[in-house]
Amino acid sequence: MENIIATRGLEKSYGRLKALDGVDLAVSAGSISGLIGPNGAGKTTTLKALLGLIDVRGELEVAGMDPRAARHRLMDEVCFIADVGTLPGWMTSRKLLDYVEAVHSRFDRARAERLLAGTSIPADKKIRALSKGMITQLHLSVVMAIDASLLVLDEPTIGLDIMYRKTFYDRLLNDYYDGRRTIVISTHQVEEIEYLLTHLLFIDKGKIVLDMSVQEMAELYIEVAVEPAQRERALSLRPMHQRELLEQLVCIYGGVARDRLEDLGELRTPAVADLFVARLTGDENHEN
C-alpha cells in the first residue's frame, strides 16, 4: 500500500537534548497507527515535524509534500487535534464554523452542523464557557466535516472523563474512518485505542523502537501465563519481559516459535501496553 507518511533520519535538538534521533517512519494510507511512547520520548515532536510546525533535519514527506516548505498547502489534506484546549475560547461554535468554512475548501458545513446537532453544544455560547468534553466534541465535529486524507491526533482525549473518551473514539471509528483515510494517534491511554489500531509505532528517546502492523505483532509476540510447574522452563527460554500477576508468572516472548511455548501455559497475544513495557524494559538481546 502507498505510504502517506515517509520520513528518514529525522533529527531535532533543543539545546543539548536530542528530541528526535534519526526517526524513520513509513505509514501506509488507510491505516490507523498508534504512536506510543513514554513522556519525553519525542511523540509530540514527531507529530509537529509531520505537520510542519517545527523545523527538523532529515527527509520528510507527508501526503506527497514536504511540510517544512508547504505547511499551509498540506493543511488542505491533513487535519489535526492537539489535545483538548486549543480551540479559541473567545469564539462561539457558530463563528468557528463560519471561520473554517471561509478558509478551508474541503470543509462541509452541513455535515458539521449535522454532527453537532447530535450533541448538546450551544451554537452561540463562547467556547471558553463549554466543558472540556463539549470542546472536544466540537473540535472533532469540525475535523470530521473536513474531507482530509490524514488525521493526526496528539493526546486528543487528555483530561476527559471515560464517557467522553469512549464517545470520541467510537465517533472516530463509526462516523469518520472509511478505510481510505489515515489516522495517526499519539496517546498515553493505549488500552482505550488498542482495538482501533492497525499499526504500532513505539518511540523512545527520539528513536522508533518498534514499527509493525498489529497483525505482525500478534504473530511475533506471545504472552504466556506460565503454569507453576513450567516456571523454570519458561525462564530458560529467555522471555523479553516477565512479571508476577496474582502469584502467577506471566512472560512475553518475541520471535519464539509458538509450538515451543504451548506446553508452558495459556498463550495469548500481549496487550499493546504490556508489549510496550516489555520493549522498553526488556532484554536487548530479544529485540527484533
Next chain:
Amino acid sequence: MRIEVQRFGALLRKEVREHANLFVITPSVVTLLLILIMILTIIALPESAERVLLEQSAGFLADLPLRSAVVVPLLLSMPFVPMLFLTWIIYLTVCLYQDRKDRSFLFWQSMPVSDLQTVLSRVVTAVFIIPVIAAGEVLLWLVVTMIYITPTMSDLGVSFAFLKALLLALDGALLFYCFAWLNGLLLMPVIGWFLLFSAYSRRVPFLLAMGSAVILALLEAWLLNSVYIGYRMSLTAHEGVFGWSDIPATLFSYDMLAALLLGGVLLAGATLMRRFND
C-alpha cells in the same frame, strides 16, 4: 484566487472579532467621555463666554471655504491620535503572541493559512481597519460638535449651515482616516518591530520590543551618530497631513519608501519567527 481572497477576508473578520474590545469598545468609551466632557464644560461656562466661543468657532468656519475649513475638524479630532497609537501598540504586541499563550495557535496552524497570510492580515488590520473604526468614532465626535455649532452658524447668516457642518465632519473624519493609514505606512518599521517580538516572545513582548529598540537606538546614536530608530519609535511619524493635498506628497516620498523597505524586512522576520519559533 477567489478562495485566497475569501480566506484573507475571514482572517480580517477574525481579527476584528477577537479584538473587538480593544478596537471598538475602548474607543467608544473614550468618545462618549469626550462628549460628556464637552457637555459638562458648556454647562460650566458662563453664558457670555459660551456665546463668544460659539461665535468665534462658527464665524471661523463660516468664513473659510469648505476645502480649507477641514483643518478645524481635523484639529478637533486630535484627541483620537494618542488613542489610535495606543491601540496600535497594544494590538501589535499581542496579535502574534496571545494565540501562542492560550495555545489556540495549534488550531490556527491546523488551517490552510500560511504564516505570511497571517502576518499580512495583522498588518492590514493595524494599518487600514483600526483607522476605519477610529475614524467612525471621530465622525461621531465631530457630528456632535457640529450640531452644537450649527445654530450659531445659521445666526451668522450661513446658508445650509447644517449641511455644511455635516460635510465638514465627514471631510474631517475621512482626512483623519487618511492621516491614520498614512502614518501606519510610515510607521511600518515600528509595526514590523512589534510583530517580530510578538511572534518571538514567550512572555512580556512589549517590554522586550521596547527594551531592544531603546538599546538599538542608543547603539545607532553612538556608532552612527544618527537617530532614525528613535525618530520612528517616537510614534510621531508625520504630522504634516493637514489637508487632502498633503497626501500624495507623503505617499510618494523617500521617507515612505525607506519605511516600507525596512518594514518589509522586519515583517519577513516576523513571518519566519512565526514559522520557526517552536
